[in-house]
Amino acid sequence: MVAVQKDYWYFLVLMMQLCFLKGSVQMKAPGSKVTLQEGMVLDCLCPWTGQLIMVSWTKKSLSQPVAVYHPQYGSNYESSYDGRVTFLKSTAMDGSISIMNVTEGDIGQYHCSLQTYPQGSWTKDTFVEKAAITPTFSIQPDTNLVANDNLTIKCDLVHNGEVYQVSIEKLDTEVGGSNIIATCQMLEDGVELSEFNSRGRLNCSDAMEVSLHLTNIVKEDGGLYRCNFSTDAGVRSTTILLSTLPAQDFRSLHHMLYVYIGGGLVGVALLMILFLTWLNRMKRKREEYRIKLHPAKRQRNTYDHGCDYDRMKKGTRSGARDKDIYVNFHIVRAHEKHKQKR
Numbered sequence: 001m002v003a004v005q006k007d008y009w010y011f012l013v014l015m016m017q018l019c020f021l022k023g024s025v026q027m028k029a030p031g032s033k034v035t036l037q038e039g040m041v042l043d044c045l046c047p048w049t050g051q052l053i054m055v056s057w058t059k060k061s062l063s064q065p066v067a068v069y070h071p072q073y074g075s076n077y078e079s080s081y082d083g084r085v086t087f088l089k090s091t092a093m094d095g096s097i098s099i100m101n102v103t104e105g106d107i108g109q110y111h112c113s114l115q116t117y118p119q120g121s122w123t124k125d126t127f128v129e130k131a132a133i134t135p136t137f138s139i140q141p142d143t144n145l146v147a148n149d150n151l152t153i154k155c156d157l158v159h160n161g162e163v164y165q166v167s168i169e170k171l172d173t174e175v176g177g178s179n180i181i182a183t184c185q186m187l188e189d190g191v192e193l194s195e196f197n198s199r200g201r202l203n204c205s206d207a208m209e210v211s212l213h214l215t216n217i218v219k220e221d222g223g224l225y226r227c228n229f230s231t232d233a234g235v236r237s238t239t240i241l242l243s244t245l246p247a248q249d250f251r252s253l254h255h256m257l258y259v260y261i262g263g264g265l266v267g268v269a270l271l272m273i274l275f276l277t278w279l280n281r282m283k284r285k286r287e288e289y290r291i292k293l294h295p296a297k298r299q300r301n302t303y304d305h306g307c308d309y310d311r312m313k314k315g316t317r318s319g320a321r322d323k324d325i326y327v328n329f330h331i332v333r334a335h336e337k338h339k340q341k342r
Contacts, residue, residue: 032196033129035131039100040102042096044057044126045091053070057095059111065078084099110125164208168226183196191205199214200213217244224242
């Protein structure tokens, strides 16, 4: 009887999903990560209002649903989760569950699917991970980026082997968790991009390179981003630290940069003026020193010639007393005879 009841539940889940996949629009929420711990909660809260038809939780490693809830028919659980899983039902559109008596077997990827009316289906993926040992040192990013408006974060790895999957996630350093933004997986017919966060525009190339383009960056976009590469040689990761600047601070930074450049140019101009002044003074000093060493080479001007003329005149006046004066005596005698006749 129990086996028949379980088969009925599985058939009901399958039929409900097929009906909603065919006749409604599917909305997928961003994926999240949960650390394996007692009483952990796997969130599955539909953002819109309406009528809840059914909630189903599946796990990637299991062929049967982990838990199913129907408002009319109740709940049903997979045997390994029976008695450990509880639907929270905090609101009419809440499909979240909590898991008790956790073991490492609970680690893995869970998929929540809410069937609603009239909007349709709403899904979300949750990754349960083992608690990592908190390092005694802070994470040192491999790349530092600063942005205030638009920016592209690239996940590319220089690797000679083959890359099977690339994922990009944002780390939450306060609580030690992370939120997966997107995964890019290599398939037989090409690459498949799974987006869990619509904050930016994502792209996945055939070379397994993932890029996240952020526009109108806000303060919340800053933080640590990690790119995980699943290769034939193992998993490799790189971290990127994004620092955001408000537009006002960015303009202030540009203003200060212009001030520094202008001040530098003014300083260079002053140094050039001082240097040219010093060269001119040195040139005049060398000229004066050369004239002192060679007086004959000094250039005479009109003032020097005027002084020579004055010296010549003074010399003529003082020497006139010592020179002889010649008189024409014939003229004097003739003049005396003319006086006697009178």
